[in-house]
Amino acid sequence: MFERNDMKKINIIGVPEHFNFPWIKVIERQPLKDEGIELVWHNESRGSGAMNHAIRRGEADLALILTESFIKDKIEGNPGKIIGWFVKSPLVWGIHLSSLCPVQSLSELKKPTFLISRYGSGSHLMAFLLAEREGWDPKSLQFEEIGNLDGAKKSFESPEPKIFLWEKFTTKPLVDQGLFKRINEIPTPWPCFVLVASEQSLNQHADVLKKIRDMVYDEAQKFKFSLNTSQAISEFYGIQKKDIEEWLESTSWAENNNIGAEELQKVIETLQNLQIIKNVEIKPNIFVDEALVNLLPTKLS
Secondary structure (H helix, E strand, O other), X not given: OOOHHHOEEEEEEEOOOHHHHHHHHHHHHOOOHXXXXXXXXXXXXXXXXXXXXXXXXXXXXXXEEEHHHHHHHHHOOOOOEEEXXXXXXOOEEEEEEEOOOOOOOHHHOOOOEEEEOOOOOHHHHHHHXXXXXXXOOHHHOEEEEOOOHHHHXXXXXOOOOEEEEEEHHHHHHHHHOOOEEEEEEEEOOOOOEEEEEOHXXXXXXXXXXXXXXXXXXXXXXXXXHOOOHHHHHHHHHOOOHHXXXXXXXXXXXXXXXXXXXXXXXXXXXXXHHOOOOOOOOOOHHHHEOOOOOEEEOOOOO
């Protein structure tokens, strides 16, 4: 048996949200302890932009990153690679305003300001998808960096009509408390979270990353058959059980290492159409570690 000081640490980073509960449960067990490997979880409240930065710098071995955010960052030079989907279902973003704001609908807004955690984050990129849906000129969008959910709370102390996009069940307690006002929703048109490994970690222990990934896949599938899942997640994240039950009904985690090239291509083409990335030919295989991912030519049904 290895002593703790002799153990190799695998640093895993993700947002402090209910999607990542399978990781929390696996890490609680420390399943690789007998092999001298300690799994260490780090919450990153600033979202995907900050996690991309951590992967670039080798500060994290694994990260659970929003798909669109990593695709953009990879094109811009991130050396990390996808080793699998994590959450296969779309992310439903709540469209929020301050509860003090008199605006009641999106139709009242013409040149909105968006609160974003960081440039290149999901809250930033989804603003362009919302602008396309609502017919707003994307060049007219204004952005204000607020870091995380606490930054949004502070900004929402003012009645100014600023939009904050964030996963709707994460913000639901704040809506219930009357701090945020949710006026609409927008889902991602693709699977929402990818599992990204740093270049250094892939070079040094890809076999360990594969083992950890598959353990989490197994853990996530157990949730489908557990009667205690909704209660456990509700207690851990402070979200009402009925809201977690609603969220679970629409959420699916990955079960294997299959990724359809068409799924990645859709993200690429959408970002190109929104002029977020350059409109040049980009092959989906550059985003994945093909030793760990089974990249399929077409999307699985």
